[in-house]
Amino acid sequence: DADVTQTPRNRITKTGKRIMLECSQTKGHDRMYWYRQDPGLGLRLIYYSFDVKDINKGEISDGYSVSRQAQAKFSLSLESAIPNQTALYFCATSDQLQGARFFFGPGTRLTVL
């Protein structure tokens, strides 16, 4: 079984809809991250959390919110989806000892029409 899972893997939605992307991990890591990847722009950090009570904005947090429901779960919400949020979304985890070694989930491909 994969250590970091994301659901859904693919989603097509319409402008204005609320969408939640979920991430679960079995690695026991404290730290979790949400990135989006766009062609030519690379991976950009949306939000990150160093433990259950810690939530931090990344470089592109506008239009997104997150919830860290438990150590193992970190969800990303788009309150009112817009077309330029069409992207590949990755969840990642790391631990304190190897904080720079990230383990990524398989990604969620989101299309906003």
Added chain:
Amino acid sequence: RKEVEQDPGPFNVPEGATVAFNCTYSNSASQSFFWYRQDCRKEPKLLMSVYSSGNEDGRFTAQLNRASQYISLLIRDSKLSDSATYLCVVNSEGFGNEKLTFGTGTRLTIIP
């Protein structure tokens, strides 16, 4: 200027050849450096860390030049399975506060 810049490629290289990529970073206080590999439509995975003295892992060699603020990745005796996008990654924060910045990636295709 982007924090981390890479030549996007594509690099099309015959099997068995040696290929090298460079990456530059803008923050001179950056703490640590990495190469990640990403296969098409897959998640990135850590390939190797980059140490100040340079380091090897099999056919892969990574180098860091702090004075010029660039890192490099050399792949020798390239295999078809090396075809992927290689992401240069820089950590600008200290231990315990790691925050990674990813380059846009260099696409490599190994040609039979």
